[in-house]
Structure formats: structure tokens, C-alpha cells
Amino acid sequence: MAEKAAQKTAKRGGGKRERLAAAAVRVLHEQGVEKTTLADIAKVADVPVGNVYYYFKTKDDLVAAAIGEHDRQLTELIAALEQLPTPQDRLKALVQGWADQRDTAARFGCPFGTLSSELDKRDDGDAGLDRTAATVMTRLLGWIEEQFRELAPEQDPRGNAVALLSAYQGMSLLTNTFRDPQLMLDQGSRLTAWIDSLT
Template identity: 60%
Template sequence: MDRRVRASEKRRRLTAAAARVLHEQGIERTTLADIAREADVPVGNVYYYFKTKDELVRAALSEHRAHLDELTARLEESADPRDRLKGLVSAWVDRRETAARHGCPTGTLAAELDKRTDGTLDAEAGALIRHLLDWTAAQFRLLGLPDPDGHALTLVSAYQGMSLLANALRDPDVMTREGTRLLGWLDSLTPADG
């Protein structure tokens, strides 16, 4: 295998590991050694690819963005924007066990980063949430609903809330019950709604 391909693969493993470990343990509790162990890479190699923990956090945010882009691309295969939104809710519910253990990957990182005063990573986490809001609003807009941005905010807020509660209560059924409510809400919306 070519050296560049191996280096790219190693960086990719480190990025994926950073996203998982930072979500599971939080920024402050995670060490570079934790990420190296998860990626099955010698800890010294981490410094070759990422000079600081903040660079790893940025890579984790990039990984979360890639997952969101993959999900929305799959959802875009449906011609119906309502089905896309329902698919989004179903994808959230499918991750209920993870949410019950660790919360929403992006939401928990955003909350943790907001408490820091040493950088712009909180804004980058916010931009990722904004990306989800924009995609969601575009679906409501395609449905011809008034206030698509408001509907998007309601839907994404509901997801953040149900993820937080599932995590706080350690109860994945919170995601299932609230997901069912959201699906019913999406089915009830008509262009005359406001």
C-alpha cells in the first residue's frame, strides 16, 4: 500500500475515533491516548496528524458533518420532502441507545464547547446545527408550509430535547415515544398551517 494511502487511512481512523470518543467521554475527559487506542494507532502518531486536542475536536465536528451529509443525501433519494423529514426522525430514533448513553453527538459537543472561552470551536458546532436547521427548513419550504424556519426549529429542538432527556433518564424509550409524536406531527401539517 502506498505511503500516502496509509497516512490518509490512519488520519481517517483517528478522525472517526475522535468523533466516537469525544461523544462518549466529552472533551475534557478525553486524552489523545484514548483516541489513539480507539483508532489502533500509536499515540505518538496522533501528534503527527493533530497537534492539539482542539484540532481533534475540529476533526470530530467534520466527521459529524460528513455523517449528516451522508444521511441527508440518502434521505434526498425520496421525492417527498415529508418522507425525508420522517426519515430523519426515524434515523434519530434508530440511534436511541446511543442517545440514552451519550446524548446527541453534535448537541453535547456544542454544549460543552460553549462553556470554553478559548476558541471558536463553539461557533463551528453551532454551524453544524445550523446546517441541519437549513436542510430541515428546505424540506418544510418544499412542502409549501408557512414559516419553514420555525417548523425546522421546532423539529430540531424536539430532537435535541428528546436526546437530552433520553440521556438524562438513561431511557431510550423517550426517543421512541417522542419520535412517534414527531411523525404524527409531520403527518398532520398542511400548507394552511402556520
């Protein structure tokens, strides 16, 4: 999801700020926060490194922009999923989207989950980037809960939402750990069957 969106932004030649934010999503996912430099992001965004400072004074500013880009991508994803007729269809499409990113997950893990986990371990003073990231994850969890509430209101919508999101994070971690894209595909099929069983 994140990688495809970053490529789209680069192809459509968005403004430099947008290109830098999209590049930050990609590079932070592939290299991690600590290993990534502003020069790395500038190179992927095809922006002279000196220009980066016009838009972002620090790497934390770019990390915050990457979180904002993830949030923007989530908004687009939810809008696309909302076009589907039933909550069952929407949840299954979400799972399919995760499974479609299995090769990326095998190499680097979940784009947002790995970023959130890494930010939680940082001592970033007052920046609070881990809490900012948590708000994006909270939005996704809330949307999934809404789908379960519409699908099977008597079957613990919140618990089912947490179970689904946890399953995705777990299968992303294992897919990455074992470098096995098939694992994500298999677990995605199990999640789809589970969603079907709730109706």
C-alpha cells in the same frame, strides 16, 4: 449516526487521519472533551499515540477534526435522505434515524448536541470551536427548513424547522437524563404524526 459512522470508518480501515477523526467523534461523545486524552482517541483508532501528533498537534485540532467528521456524516445523511421522493418522507426518515439511535442517546445523549453544548462552555481562546460546530448545526437546520418549505410553505418553514430540531435535542436530553430509550421512540412517533398533519 455518529457511532455507526465511526465503526464503518474503522472497519474499512481508512487512513490514520480519518480513523483518528472517527475515533474522536466516538470518544468525545462517550467521555466528553475535557475527560478525553489524545491517548484515548489513539487507542480507539488503533493508531500509536506517537503518530497522533503527526496529524494533530493538539487536542483542539482533534476536536476540530471531529466536527469536520460530523459535517461529513451530515453530508452523507442528507444525500441519502434526498433519495426519498417527498419532503414528508425525508423528514420522517430523519426522525426515524434519530429514534434508531435511542440506545446511544440513553447512554450519552445526542452526539453533536452534547459536543456543541460542551464547546460553548469552554474558554478556547481564538479557536472558536463552538462557532465551528454551530455551522454544522446551521446546515442541518437549513436543510430541514427546505423540507418544510417544500412540504407546507404557508406554515412557517423556519419555525417548524426550529421546532423539529429543538424537539430532537430535547428528547435526546431527556432520554439521556432518564436513561429511557422508549422516551425517544415515543417522541419520535409524535413528531412523525405532526409531520403527517402538515400535509
